[in-house]
Amino acid sequence: MTTEIISPHLRPESKHLRDLESESLHIIREVVAEFDRPGLLFSGGKDSAVLLHLALKAVRPAHLPFPIVHIDTGHNFPELLAFRDRTVGRLGLDLVVGSVDDAIASGRILAPAGADISRNRLQTPVLLETILKGRYTAVFGGARRDEERARAKERVYSLRDEFGQWDPRNQRPEVWNLYNGCINPGQHMRVFPISNWTELDVWRYIAEEQIELPEIYYAHERQVFERDGMLMALSSLMQPGHGETVGTRTVRYRTVGDMTSTAAVASEARTPEDVITETLAMRISERGETRADDRSTDAAMEDRKREGYF
Amino acid sequence: MDLLRIATAGSVDDGKSTLIGRLLFDSKSLDDDVLAAVEDASRRHHGDYVNLALVTDGLRAEREQGITIDVAYRYFSTETRKFILADTPGHVQYTRNMVTGASTAEVALVIVDARNGVVEQSRRHAVIASLLGIDHIIVCVNKMDLVGYDESVYEAIQAEFAELMAEIGVRDLTTIPMSALHGDNVVEPSANMSWYNSEPLLRLLEQVPVRQGLDDLPLRLPVQYVVRPHRAEHHDYRGYAGSIASGVLRVGQRVSILPSGHESVVTAIEAPWGLVEEASAPDAVTVRIADDLDITRGEMFCAVDDPPQTTQEIEAVVCWMDDRSALRRGDIYRIKHTTRSAKAMVTGINARFSIVSLCGEPDVNSLDLNEIGQVSLKISVPLACDDYRRNRVSGSFILINEATNATVAAGMIGEPQFSFARSER
Numbered sequence: 132m133t134t135e136i137i138s139p140h141l142r143p144e145s146k147h148l149r150d151l152e153s154e155s156l157h158i159i160r161e162v163v164a165e166f167d168r169p170g171l172l173f174s175g176g177k178d179s180a181v182l183l184h185l186a187l188k189a190v191r192p193a194h195l196p197f198p199i200v201h202i203d204t205g206h207n208f209p210e211l212l213a214f215r216d217r218t219v220g221r222l223g224l225d226l227v228v229g230s231v232d233d234a235i236a237s238g239r240i241l242a243p244a245g246a247d248i249s250r251n252r253l254q255t256p257v258l259l260e261t262i263l264k265g266r267y268t269a270v271f272g273g274a275r276r277d278e279e280r281a282r283a284k285e286r287v288y289s290l291r292d293e294f295g296q297w298d299p300r301n302q303r304p305e306v307w308n309l310y311n312g313c314i315n316p317g318q319h320m321r322v323f324p325i326s327n328w329t330e331l332d333v334w335r336y337i338a339e340e341q342i343e344l345p346e347i348y349y350a351h352e353r354q355v356f357e358r359d360g361m362l363m364a365l366s367s368l369m370q371p372g373h374g375e376t377v378g379t380r381t382v383r384y385r386t387v388g389d390m391t392s393t394a395a396v397a398s399e400a401r402t403p404e405d406v407i408t409e410t411l412a413m414r415i416s417e418r419g420e421t422r423a424d425d426r427s428t429d430a431a432m433e434d435r436k437r438e439g440y441f
Numbered sequence: 442m443d444l445l446r447i448a449t450a451g452s453v454d455d456g457k458s459t460l461i462g463r464l465l466f467d468s469k470s471l472d473d474d475v476l477a478a479v480e481d482a483s484r485r486h487h488g489d490y491v492n493l494a495l496v497t498d499g500l501r502a503e504r505e506q507g508i509t510i511d512v513a514y515r516y517f518s519t520e521t522r523k524f525i526l527a528d529t530p531g532h533v534q535y536t537r538n539m540v541t542g543a544s545t546a547e548v549a550l551v552i553v554d555a556r557n558g559v560v561e562q563s564r565r566h567a568v569i570a571s572l573l574g575i576d577h578i579i580v581c582v583n584k585m586d587l588v589g590y591d592e593s594v595y596e597a598i599q600a601e602f603a604e605l606m607a608e609i610g611v612r613d614l615t616t617i618p619m620s621a622l623h624g625d626n627v628v629e630p631s632a633n634m635s636w637y638n639s640e641p642l643l644r645l646l647e648q649v650p651v652r653q654g655l656d657d658l659p660l661r662l663p664v665q666y667v668v669r670p671h672r673a674e675h676h677d678y679r680g681y682a683g684s685i686a687s688g689v690l691r692v693g694q695r696v697s698i699l700p701s702g703h704e705s706v707v708t709a710i711e712a713p714w715g716l717v718e719e720a721s722a723p724d725a726v727t728v729r730i731a732d733d734l735d736i737t738r739g740e741m742f743c744a745v746d747d748p749p750q751t752t753q754e755i756e757a758v759v760c761w762m763d764d765r766s767a768l769r770r771g772d773i774y775r776i777k778h779t780t781r782s783a784k785a786m787v788t789g790i791n792a793r794f795s796i797v798s799l800c801g802e803p804d805v806n807s808l809d810l811n812e813i814g815q816v817s818l819k820i821s822v823p824l825a826c827d828d829y830r831r832n833r834v835s836g837s838f839i840l841i842n843e844a845t846n847a848t849v850a851a852g853m854i855g856e857p858q859f860s861f862a863r864s865e866r
């Protein structure tokens with residue numbers, strides 16, 4: 132019998148969410164117990180919002196015993212940065228920012244010419260630099276195995292070398308719920324507590340737990356233009372090219388990365404429940420629909436992960 | 442909606458990838474663009490038909506070499522159930538991947554080619570599933586279209602499997618005749634095999650009982666992490682966080698804490714969704730107790746009337762998973778058992794099991810990659826443990842090589858699930 136319900140929308144038909152939630156809490160607690168310096172990658176997107184929510188539950192009623200780390204590409208949606216700062220303020224979190232702009236300004240990395248070039252690749256060196264500087268031994272990420280086929284093969288504990296590289300042919304076997312957190316000097320672990328969640332699981336959990344997200348995840352009016360079949364937001368970074376016309380549409384975002392590489396989808400979904408209904412009807416994967424960065428080749432994600440992407 | 446974990450295995454070309462592609466496709470768990478990419482790739486690689494097997498292709502090296510290297514996880518769901526499927530490659534050299542996939546699964550799907558019947562690989566898969574404590578094995582007799590949907594072919598395979606299952610102690614065996622390529626008996630019933638009067642695979646998967654009997658086992662709750670807020674409003678708060686492995690935990694219940702041997706009474710249980718009066722596996726909870734005791738990570742909350750054994754000497758079945766070294770007598774490893782880490786010395790290798798002949802060779806010198814055997818270990822601290830056949834959480838462990846930090850073995854405490862005949866040397 133339940134005496135006090137913290138999650139008011141807990142429903143018996145979502146028993147599977149509760150099992151996934153417990154699995155994620157188990158993973159987070161293993162890391163907190165076994166690693167001296169964890170950090171949590173927080174992009175402000177829905178997966179990292181869920182991850183943060185789970186991390187808070189894992190240590191409740193204590194404060195989060197580690198910082199959240201944001202890799203700011205300098206091409207973020209302003210709504211995302213506002214959400215990040217709001218969240219940090221509300222929860223009293225420790226925020227560490229790794230800035231791609233700073234890295235470019237100081238000459239540590241070279242910016243490709245053109246404002247609308249994706250900074251996805253540039254994130255990787257800045258992420259590594261930030262991990263090194265913070266001396267993090269474990270870094271939580273919100274990646275899910277259903278997102279992409281290289282991810283489908285990645286362990287929950289993904290060992291990375293000095294260069295942050297993932298070696299898919301040399302992964303440690305991961306049996307039962309016994310995670311091996313031993314690392315050599317210079318190595319670190321990327322840990323993915325929501326590996327087994329699907330896009331739909333994430334949305335159902337957001338609905339049940341009433342997790343706040345940046346407003347751009349829900350239908351809103353926006354000036355967009357069409358490029359390669361995708362709806363790109365008009366901004367100082369993204370201007371229509373020849374033959375591309377700008378129009379106001381009702382859209383939302385399914386994933387949120389760089390403004391230059393994330394597309395919106397036409398949608399009327401204004402609540403998590405609406406999004407669930409729409410997702411159930413939709414038959415296009417989120418990365419395929421909205422991420423220009425993953426459409427370049429068959430193995431785009433695999434290549435980026437090998438180089439240290441999360 | 443509940444959650445079922447499945448492991449699949451089949452030898453190369455039996456049609457495992459096609460079956461999984463079909464399950465995902467027919468249960469509408471596949472997105473249109475993924476399908477388009479597969480159609481595209483089918484055209485590039487093979488020519489004129491859509492190769493559903495490509496749905497499950499992962500890494501570039503796998504696509505180039507046309508083989509599967511590692512365990513991949515797939516997700517699909519129906520109205521009543523979400524499925525997590527560990528897709529493991531079937532080559533002999535990948536026993537360790539099969540063990541990985543099977544370790545968390547409740548059902549094993551074994552795929553056989555109707556034309557070849559029960560081959561060595563199918564036996565191997567069934568035996569590993571059994572050793573890992575999987576109660577339900579579903580044998581998919583695939584490519585029935587290539588044997589003219591002949592009932593007698595199916596029956597012969599079914600009989601052979603039933604015999605094997607009796608030998609290896611599997612409780613629940615189901616066989617299904619199917620054609621993954623044409624979709625017969627995968628999601629839709631088959632019009633070609635009216636003699637088969639049970640349901641298609643997906644419907645059967647919806648009916649497999651989940652976590653059967655775990656609540657009836659004695660309480661086991663390994664402490665993962667001690668929550669100490671150090672905040673004014675929670676000044677004296679001390680909570681013990683962990684995931685319930687078995688049994689039911691109740692407020693007011695008397696528990697023993699092992700291996701230290703303390704006893705206390707549960708005063709509060711916090712589940713992820715709030716304070717509760719009782720909780721059970723697999724809930725991740727935080728527990729508070731009446732007494733101010735010094736309890737740390739690695740201790741286990743246990744039923745007072747049915748505690749695990751606390752010991753520094755264990756016998757266990759291990760699968761050796763390291764390709765750079767072998768297990769030898771006298772070696773010392775780091776052991777991780779529940780949330781407890783310690784050192785373990787190999788004091789004996791009592792047998793090496795052949796999972797093909799089901800014979801055990803006594804007193805061997807080493808275990809190499811993908812070999813399974815029975816070992817004796819001496820542990821540097823007492824472990825509170827159960828026989829794996831009774832409890833998959835408090836009965837399992839991993840060994841870690843302290844020099845490389847690699848996970849080198851998966852271990853199951855106690856005797857194997859069934860007895861291996863003694864082989865003569």
Ligand SMILES: Nc1nc2c(ncn2[C@@H]2O[C@H](COP(=O)(O)OP(=O)(O)O)[C@@H](O)[C@H]2O)c(=O)[nH]1
Nearest residue numbers: 452453454455456457458459494584620621622
């Ligand atoms: N005729 C027939 N061919 C099948 C069937 N299932 C799979 N195949 C074919 O068998 C070959 C091997 O299948 P695949 O799924 O790649 O096997 P895997 O190596 O076990 O993953 C492919 O050419 C498939 O098209 C079936 O039910 N009937």
